[in-house]
Amino acid sequence: MYANSMKNNFMRTIILLLLISLKIIYAQEKCNLLIDERTGSPMLTGLVDKKVFLDSSEYKPFSNWFRKEYESYNADSTVADSLKNLNLENITIDVIMGTWCSDSRREIPRLIKILDAIQFNSENLKMICVDRNKSAGEIDLSNYDIKLIPTIVIKRNEKEIGRIIETPSVSVEKDLLNIINQY
16 A cells, blocks of 8 residues: 555656756746837847747737738739648757847748748747847757847758848749749
8 A cells, every 4th residue: 555655656756856847947948028228118039939930919019010911912822732742750940039029020020920820830830039138048049040030940951042132032932932942
């Protein structure tokens, strides 16, 4: 009986430690809501999920501009179909953006609309928000060599194959297709 009690206590301790570990991991990935000193408006830094831009409660200032651009953008369906027909399993996309930046407010909702249309695996998309100094809090961005934002880094098998910097050359979907087709 004593052995069963010890075993149960041990299992409870392990489960508790796992739950605490998951909470710590989740907390580290949460974005920070800050005030932009230049405008007095809210801004985000850190890792974000597109759900942040769709949440009309806590993140309303961001969902307003995001939804407007997302809903109004008409992607080239021929190009989107071409993207959808590619094998994108080994493609990852890292987005470095600023919620205060007009180019990010225009291009990132468009990118997300295209990725949604082609059913891009959301686990292969990393979105990092930066402040005006291009800092993302605890996230080290030195490997990205960010000069302008948004910067959309496209990788195949974790190796960078191209970037869309600030504004696309043609359109987000055409630039994505050109980059992925080149490699």
